[in-house]
Structures are given as C-alpha cells and as structure tokens.
Amino acid sequence: xxxxxxxxxxxxxxxxxxxxxxxxxVPGGARWRYVWGSTLTFCFAVQVITGLFxxxxxxxxxxxxxxxxxYIQHEMAGGWFLRGLHHYTAQAMTVLLVLHLMQVVIDGAxxxxxxxxxxxxxxxxxxxxxxxxxxxxxxxxxxxxxATKVATSIMAITPFVGPALQKLVVGGSDYGHLTLTRFLxxxxxxxxxxxxxxxxxxxxxxxxxxxxxxxxxxxxxxxxWPGQVLCDAVACxxxxxxxxxxxxxxxxxxxxxxxxxxxxxxxxxxxxxxLFLFQLLKYFPGGTEIWGAMVVPGxxxxxxxxxxxxxxxxxxxxxxxxxxxxxxxxxxxxTWLAVNEDRHNPDNAIAVAAAERDAERVVALxxxxxxxxxxxxATLLRHDAxxxxxKLFAKNCASCHRYDGGNGLGGTPTGKIGASDLKGFxxxxxxxxxxxxxxxxxxxxxxxxxxxxxxxxxxxxKDVAGFSAEQKAQLQQVxxxxxxxxxxxxxxxxxxxxxxxxxxxxxxxxxxxxxxxDCHQFHVADADAVAPDLTGYGSxxxxxxxxxxxxxxRFYGKDNDRMPAFGKDQRLSTQEIGLVADWLRGxxxxxxxx
Numbered sequence: 001x002x003x004x005x006x007x008x009x010x011x012x013x014x015x016x017x018x019x020x021x022x023x024x025x026v027p028g029g030a031r032w033r034y035v036w037g038s039t040l041t042f043c044f045a046v047q048v049i050t051g052l053f054x055x056x057x058x059x060x061x062x063x064x065x066x067x068x069x070x071y072i073q074h075e076m077a078g079g080w081f082l083r084g085l086h087h088y089t090a091q092a093m094t095v096l097l098v099l100h101l102m103q104v105v106i107d108g109a110x111x112x113x114x115x116x117x118x119x120x121x122x123x124x125x126x127x128x129x130x131x132x133x134x135x136x137x138x139x140x141x142x143x144x145x146x147a148t149k150v151a152t153s154i155m156a157i158t159p160f161v162g163p164a165l166q167k168l169v170v171g172g173s174d175y176g177h178l179t180l181t182r183f184l185x186x187x188x189x190x191x192x193x194x195x196x197x198x199x200x201x202x203x204x205x206x207x208x209x210x211x212x213x214x215x216x217x218x219x220x221x222x223x224x225w226p227g228q229v230l231c232d233a234v235a236c237x238x239x240x241x242x243x244x245x246x247x248x249x250x251x252x253x254x255x256x257x258x259x260x261x262x263x264x265x266x267x268x269x270x271x272x273x274x275l276f277l278f279q280l281l282k283y284f285p286g287g288t289e290i291w292g293a294m295v296v297p298g299x300x301x302x303x304x305x306x307x308x309x310x311x312x313x314x315x316x317x318x319x320x321x322x323x324x325x326x327x328x329x330x331x332x333x334x335t336w337l338a339v340n341e342d343r344h345n346p347d348n349a350i351a352v353a354a355a356e357r358d359a360e361r362v363v364a365l366x367x368x369x370x371x372x373x374x375x376x377x378a379t380l381l382r383h384d385a386x387x388x389x390x391k392l393f394a395k396n397c398a399s400c401h402r403y404d405g406g407n408g409l410g411g412t413p414t415g416k417i418g419a420s421d422l423k424g425f426x427x428x429x430x431x432x433x434x435x436x437x438x439x440x441x442x443x444x445x446x447x448x449x450x451x452x453x454x455x456x457x458x459x460x461x462k463d464v465a466g467f468s469a470e471q472k473a474q475l476q477q478v479x480x481x482x483x484x485x486x487x488x489x490x491x492x493x494x495x496x497x498x499x500x501x502x503x504x505x506x507x508x509x510x511x512x513x514x515x516x517x518d519c520h521q522f523h524v525a526d527a528d529a530v531a532p533d534l535t536g537y538g539s540x541x542x543x544x545x546x547x548x549x550x551x552x553x554r555f556y557g558k559d560n561d562r563m564p565a566f567g568k569d570q571r572l573s574t575q576e577i578g579l580v581a582d583w584l585r586g587x588x589x590x591x592x593x594x
Contacts, residue, residue, distance in 0.1 A: 035235035035236075036100035037206075038232035039236050040093060040097065040100060041199065043089050043096060046085065046240075047089055047090060047131075050082055050089070054086055055188060057079070058184075060177075060181050060184045062140065062180065062259070063374075066139060066255075066378075070363070073252055074367075079252075080252030081247060081252065084250065084253050087252070088246045090131070096239070097125050101121070101125065104118065105320055105321060105324050108317055110307050111311050112308065117202060118307070120201050120202045120205065124195060126301075127194055131192070131195070132273070133151060134183045134187035134191065138180070138183060139255055139256075141257060141259055142263070143254075143268060143355070144256070145175065145259035146259075146268035147269065150268065152169055154289065169182065175261065256355060257358035257361075257378075258362060258376065258380075260381070265355070266354075267348065267354070269338075275334070275339065276332075276338070277292075279334040279335070279341075280334055350411055353410060354410070358381060358387060361387055364589075364591050366380065367591065383575075384588060385578075385579045388576070389408070389582060389583020389584070390403070390407075390409050390583060391408075391409065392572065393407070393584075396566065397422075399415050399418070400417070400419040400448070400562070405421065417443045418449065419563070420444065420445045420448075420449075421444045421445075426482075426485075426537060427490065428479055428480060428483045428491065431479045431483055432476075433445065434460075436460070437460055437465040440460040440461065450561045477504050479505070480501050480505050481502045481505025481506045481509065483495075484498075485535070485536050486536075486542075488585055489585070489586050489587055509534070516534065520534045521535060522535055531556075532546075532556060540578075540582065540587070544567075544574075544577050547566050547572075547577045547581060551565060
C-alpha cells in the first residue's frame with residue numbers, strides 16, 4: 001500500500017496538500033464555536049448532490065414541473081426522502097449562516113486584514129437566500145407560484161429598471177415555461193457556480209489570515225487535526241440528524257396543488273426566513289413599498305458591510321455587536337408578528353385549510369385510473385366537483401343559500417339567509433325536514449323566501465301536521481320514492497334495497513292523502529301544474545336544468561323568487577353548473593378503500 005501511496009504523492013503531491021489542510025494552527029485549541037463554517041460547507045455539498053439527483057427527474061415547464069415533482073414525491077423510490085433532504089438542508093443553511101455571522105462579528109473576525117473575507121461571507125449569505133428564493137418556484141405549486149409572483153412584483157418597483165428587470169427574470173409578461181427555465185438555470189447553474197467560487201475565495205482568504213481566536217485563550221494552540229476535525233464532524237452529524245428527523249417527521253417536503261394563475265391563493269406566504277420582509281412591507285402601504293422592500297434592507301446591508309471600518313475602534317466593535325443583535329431581534333420580532341397575525345386571522349385559516357384540501361385532493365386524482373391528463377395536473381382540479389363545487393357555490397350561491405350553515409368553504413356569510421340550506425339536497429333526511437311542520441318555514445328551508453306564506457308551507461303546517469299514523473307512514477314512503485328520483489350516490493345501497501317501498505311511494509304521491517300532484521307534475525304531463533316538476537327531482541339533469549333557468553315553466557315560472565338564471569344569463573358555463581350540481585349531489589371521484 002505504501003509504495004502505491006508514495007507513487008501517487010510523487011505525481012500529485014497530495015501529502016503536502018493534506019498536511020496543509022489538516023495541520024493548520026488553531027489558536028487556543030479546538031472549540032465548538034468554530035464549527036459553523038464546516039457545517040455550512042457540508043450542507044452545501046448535500047444540496048449539490050441531492051439537487052443533481054432531483055434534476056434527473058425534474059422537467060421545467062408549466063405542464064410538467066409539478067407533475068415531475070409529484071412523481072419524485074409520490075412515485076419514485078426514495079424520492080420523498082431525497083426531496084426532503086434537499087428542502088430541509090436548505091433551511092438549515094439559513095440558520096447556520098446566521099450563527100456563523102454572529103460568531104464572526106462577536107469574535108471580531110471581520111476586522112483588518114480580514115475585511116475582504118467578511119464581505120465574501122456577506123455575499124455568500126445573499127447567494128444562499130437567492131438560492132432558496134429561486135428554488136421556491138420550481139415545484140410550480142400554488143404556494144411557490146404566488147409567493148414568487150409577489151417577489152418579482154416587488155422587483156418591478158426598482159427605480160428606472162424595475163419593469164425591464166421583472167420582464168427579464170420572468171421571461172416575458174406572463175409566468176410560464178420561460179419563467180421556470182430561467183429560474184432553474186439560475187437555481188441550478190449560476191448561483192451554485194457563484195457560491196462555489198466565493199467559498200473557494202472565502203476559504204483561501206481564511207487560510208491566508210488564519211483563524212481569529214476568541215480572547216482570552218484558555219488552552220494552548222493546537223493543529224486542526226484531530227481536535228477541531230472531531231468537533232466539525234460531530235457538528236455536521238448533529239445537523240444531519242436534525243434534517244433527517246424533519247424529513248422523516250414530515251415525509252419529505254410539502255407539495256401544494258398545481259399552480260393555477262386563474263385561482264387566487266389566499267394562503268400565499270414566503271418561507272419562514274422571508275416572513276420578516278413580508279411583515280415589514282405591511283408597514284409601507286400604497287406607493288411606499290420601495291422603502292420596505294429595498295431602502296430599509298439596503299441600509300441594513302450597508303451598515304453590515306461597513307462593520308470592518310466601524311470596528312476599528314473598541315466602541316465601534318461594541319456598536320457592531322449591538323447592531324447585529326438589534327437587527328436579528330427585529331427580524332425575529334417581525335417573523336413572530338407575521339406568524340401571530342396569521343394564527344389569529346380566520347380568513348387565512350380558511351385559505352390554509354382549502355390549500356391543504358386541494359393538495360390532498362390533487363394527489364388522489366393523480367392516482368386515479370385516468371391519471372394526469374396531457375393538459376397538466378391543474379386540469380384535474382379545474383374539472384373536479386369536490387374542489388370547484390364549493391368555490392362556485394361560495395361565489396355565486398352563498399349570498400342567499402347556505403351549505404350546512406356556511407358558504408361551502410368553511411366560512412360564514414354575513415348576509416341574511418334568503419333561501420334553503422342545500423346540504424344533503426334531495427336526500428331522505430333533507431326531504432323529511434322539508435315536510436316537517438316545525439322546519440318547513442324555518443331558515444333551513446322556506447323561512448327566508450317569499451314561499452314561507454305559500455300553499456306548500458300551509459299544506460305542511462296544517463295538513464301534514466294533522467296526519468294520522470297511517471298517513472305519516474305513507475308520507476315516509478313518498479319521501480323514499482321522491483328521494484330515489486335523484487339517484488344519489490350516498491343512497492344507492494338504500495334505494496336498491498327499498499324497491500318495493502319506492503314503487504309504493506310513487507303510487508302514493510298522487511293519492512288523495514298526500515296529494516302532491518295537485519300542484520306538481522310527476523311522470524305524467526300536467527298542463528295545470530303550478531309548482532316544480534317532481535319527475536327526476538334532484539337528479540343531475542333536473543338540478544342542472546334548474547340552475548340554468550329556475551324561471552322555466554318546468555320549475556317556478558313567473559313565481560321564481562330572485563334566483564338568477566345562471567345558465568340562461570351566462571353567469572356560469574355549462575361545465576360550471578355541472579360541477580355545482582355534482583358537488584351538491586356528492587358525485588365525485590373517490591379512491592377505493594382497501
């Protein structure tokens with residue numbers, strides 16, 4: 001073995017290089033406070049390695065970016081682990097950079113002749129933050145898309161060159177394929193290359209001027225090997241252990257719903273290390289954003305860069321240390337304020353819950369037998385009744401109707417209830433409440449409409465209230481039969497087992513005791529019918545037709561109470577009406593339970 005190593009040393013001189021690397025003098029001996037630079041180098045190496053492997057499976061385009069990240073996260077063997085390692089190591093780097101900066105300033109390692117080394121460290125800090133910012137968009141999910149859109153919009157307020165700079169970064173006037181390719185090139189090429197160059201310069205300058213020891217020195221000087229190497233190795237392992245814990249705890253990194261420019265995203269927030277800037281911008285409304293986005297951060301960075309000159313005096317060093325603590329304290333305070341405001345903001349809680357539902361839902365749809373269409377994963381949610389139904393209901397229907405007392409999205413409308421609650425519409429339970437004398441004129445049904453004093457309400461409150469036990473039993477059969485007209489997915493098993501009851505109920509609908517056909521039409525044409533047709537009541541065809549035009553003669557005609565003709569007036573498309581109808585009926589794809 002020795003002859004081979006000697007031969008290699010003759011050709012490369014590796015023994016001299018190794019000696020210079022391992023036997024550098026450490027003033028005062030090994031200390032834990034010196035580990036931060038090594039942990040940062042370790043984290044960057046992990047980032048490069050994991051990033052390269054992620055790149056092998058990533059496809060940068062608006063129709064393939066999210067889909068390829070979905071594949072990595074949910075389909076590729078070990079992909080979730082690889083992605084989580086990349087994600088949480090990036091966050092660890094931010095923490096370690098702050099700790100390294102604190103150690104350098106407190107120890108005075110920024111003073112002459114180490115000014116240039118200190119400045120390269122500041123540039124590395126900014127490059128790492130830029131690395132995080134550019135990587136945020138690459139999954140092309142809602143959170144990253146809208147957060148990046150906000151960031152690039154801030155860029156547009158730069159004096160003189162703002163709009164041109166934004167267009168250059170975005171790759172045009174709209175966010176799309178070119179935006180992703182440019183961000184990928186910057187994230188995986190330009191910035192890592194610059195970081196490697198500056199790390200090389202940083203280490204070369206560090207070795208040139210030596211390590212600055214914290215006074216007083218309690219131990220004699222010692223070589224880098226083995227004491228400091230051991231400390232650095234233990235610190236790197238500790239960082240890796242924390243990262244691995246987070247990766248396993250959260251099963252990789254978060255992946256939201258696919259980016260959709262047509263869907264506003266109320267839960268858009270930057271990562272935690274940019275929350276302070278997000279909060280700071282709130283204090284500069286209107287046309288003053290430039291102060292919070294550029295002027296104040298720029299002044300802080302200028303003071304940071306000027307520390308080597310300020311620190312020439314003893315009082316100046318104390319100022320630098322105090323300034324750093326105040327700046328970091330301000331960042332921590334602004335971050336806490338942002339988190340606290342979100343925690344007590346009900347609108348944000350609803351938006352976050354909706355974002356989580358969409359993220360879970362799109363995964364379920366992507367795993368369906370049909371998989372992801374060629375038009376991209378965003379199409380899955382656009383055509384999904386469970387996703388779009390409540391959004392369309394909240395926007396178009398909740399001003400009058402309610403869904404389980406709310407607007408369908410978890411919020412509570414502020415307006416007065418003007419129509420029935422549609423949760424479970426046409427089900428046996430819903431119809432039983434409609435024909436209950438105690439409920440029919442309540443807010444759940446006709447209480448907020450002009451029909452509260454109509455013939456239907458009077459029939460229920462007077463005639464049904466006086467039904468005999470036999471008539472009540474017949475009414476239950478009618479309810480079962482009428483609900484069966486809807487063919488609801490939730491009742492298919494019940495309907496299949498109650499065929500005899502349904503047949504009997506259909507006969508009783510027109511009987512003298514129940515007399516529904518005195519006003520309604522049911523499977524037999526009736527020109528004298530003055531109330532909505534009960535044929536196919538609650539079915540998809542019936543519901544779509546009703547939402548399209550409730551004032552049609554088949555339904556309420558001229559007696560329609562304020563309900564818009566959403567289809568006839570082109571307020572909603574045919575597809576959107578179908579999505580609302582499917583959602584109200586509970587008709588959407590669900591994965592089979594094992």
